[in-house]
Amino acid sequence: MQTSPSDNLATLDTASSAPRPAEPGGPRRPASPWRGRVMAAGLLLAALNLRPAVTSLGPLLEEVRDGLGMSGTVAGVLTSVPAACFAIFGLTAPRLARRWGLGAVVCAGLAAIxxxxxxxxxAGGTVAFLAASGLALAGIAVSNILMPVIVKRWFPDRVGAMTGLYSMGLSLGTAAAAAAxxxxxxxxxGSWRVGLGVWALVAVVALVPWLFLARDRTNGSEAGGSEAGRSAVSGTVTGGSASGGSASGGSGADASATAEAPAADGTAIRITRSPIAWAMAVFFGFQATAAYISMGWMPQIFRDAGVSASTSGxxxxxxxxxxxxxxxxxxxLAARLRHQGVLVVILGVFGLVGYAGLWLAPAEGAWAWAVLLGVANCAFPLALTMIGMRARTHAGVARLSAFAQSIGYLLSIPGPLLVGVLYQHSGGWGQPIALMAGFMVPQIVAGVLAGRDRTLEDEA
Incomplete structure (x- = not known):
């Protein structure tokens, strides 16, 4: 399942299992059980709203295209918008959180959704529809980045459980919008306008607890790990003790100090010159491409094969x-392996078989192909885990995560658009599906390279 930059800082927990001392301005426990319950409810409700804007559109894409006079190429642009928004607006989240506070920015993000x-x-035309979609996706992008930071700051003793709650909400929202x-x-x-608009009600409900939480400016205006967002491209990764300042739980100043500490041998590596970082970025980019092609075009593939709109969803x-x-x-499983390349290959094979079946018998084996492609799309949690294993320091993990996801989402933008262009000009799904399968090859190659037992600090 694809999610977004939302989980980038959540991977920091996998970098080290050693307990860390609390830092000034770092993680805080909820002031009371009542407040903790409000925060947990807000976290779950926000997570439920971070994908319906995307997955509710796919099953109705044919009706939307007909209603707005949208060509296949423009529809391809529409399916590329999520990745573009996640790559661009996600980078603004740390700066906004330092200025206004975590709760206020997440509240504003939900309001934008x-x-x-x-x-x-x-919307009466394609441009207005794209603009409204972009507004919702911008809200998703900033919320994606900041909610895991909130987990780390307010539930430092239950990061795993609360991240699981967040991930479950994300998955439920994704699947529910597609199916319902x-x-x-x-x-x-029967109006597609009503069918898409009803998801706004879910977002309004999610706003309620955040209207309360946004009033507390002590909820992390430092936005732990923010230095990673600011330095995603230009930052320097250095060696050092893994017990250094946390890039996720501490203040921005603490994270920055750790990230800029000299390595043991006095050397440092710019992340833009790191083979590991580029391999991770390419792997992340192609798995994101597959996910957004699935969310945008999979229902249309099944519908064109004769499957009903409801079943396609x-x-x-x-x-x-x-x-x-x-x-x-x-x-x-990945954490137990020295080289995660074998898992990359297995998921890639699932994807190739699924695309082959989709090309040969899209309707007859639809359920089997959906399962196979669903397994292949689980390259996302594998990528997040590998990010956490490719650096020894928390600052290194934060910078690698920001770089790999930002560059990766930028790389994923053309994929859905190309599928739309091929679909319009070829009049069928043979060439687009061949392109999807072709994308799986560089994903496997980059994933195998990224899965080697090396770290950023080894390259310094």
């Missing part, structure tokens, strides 16, 4: 839901 989802069905949008549209009169939900159980298994 709700507003975008309200305006999108009211068409049935709800039919039940509400459920099939997309199956693809997305496969990430729920495997997200718990793959990271643990």
């Amino acid at each position: 709700a507003t975008g989802l309200v305006l999108r069905p009211l 949008t068409v049935p709800m549209t039919d039940a509400l009169g 459920v099939l997309l939900a199956v693809v997305m839901a496969m990430g729920v159980p495997l997200a718990f298994v793959l990271p643990r």
